[in-house]
Amino acid sequence: MYKVSDVSELIGVEKTEVFEKMITHRALLESHIHKEDGVTHFNERGLEVLKTLFGIEIDQYDKSVVKALAKKDFASNEVRQDRDRKILLDKISILINEMDNLDRELSLKDKMIEQYQQKIAEELENMGMLQNIIVKKLESVME
Structure with a gap:
């Protein structure tokens, strides 16, 4: 599981850009997102989807x-x-x-x-x- 900050570092984008993708592609990402104690986590597939969305x-x-x-x-x-x-x-x-x-x-x-x-x-x-x-x-x- 990856936090938003981890994902932004791995992909090389700002955290706000990750949040924008989460909003604009909610239907696509929601099954790969898990919130725990107010912290958003992505699973492996969610990370792959984000990489693809960012064209990486x-x-x-x-x-x-x-x-x-x-x-x-x-x-x-x-x-x-x-x-x-x-x-x-x-x-x-x-x-x-x-x-x-x-x-x-x-x-x-x-x-x-x-x-x-x-x-x-x-x-x-x-x-x-x-x-x-x-x-x-x-x-x-x-x-």
Whole structure:
């Protein structure tokens, strides 16, 4: 688990930028955030998501291998393409997760709208009954 300050240091951004990402990508990050005693913690996947959101390479290569390849300068283009491909795949994964979350939110809102419509129908029926009672009382008073 990583605190916001740890995450900001690891990624190399300000804490406020991390908080901004937490707000703008709430649906995406909320399952990877845990608050304990008022302190926000990210799990490993949350850190990876943040790195992707900030456009930072999530490096699965051994750093010594990457350094050796960079020194030899013969595979740097392939490494860059591999890195770019990985970033794009992570972004796709993030977008899929975000779409799933939005689908769940839409389903919940659809249910809420349906319940609200039922409540309105009940209230309209009650108002109609009350209106009939008032009309009958008025008619009896007028006679």
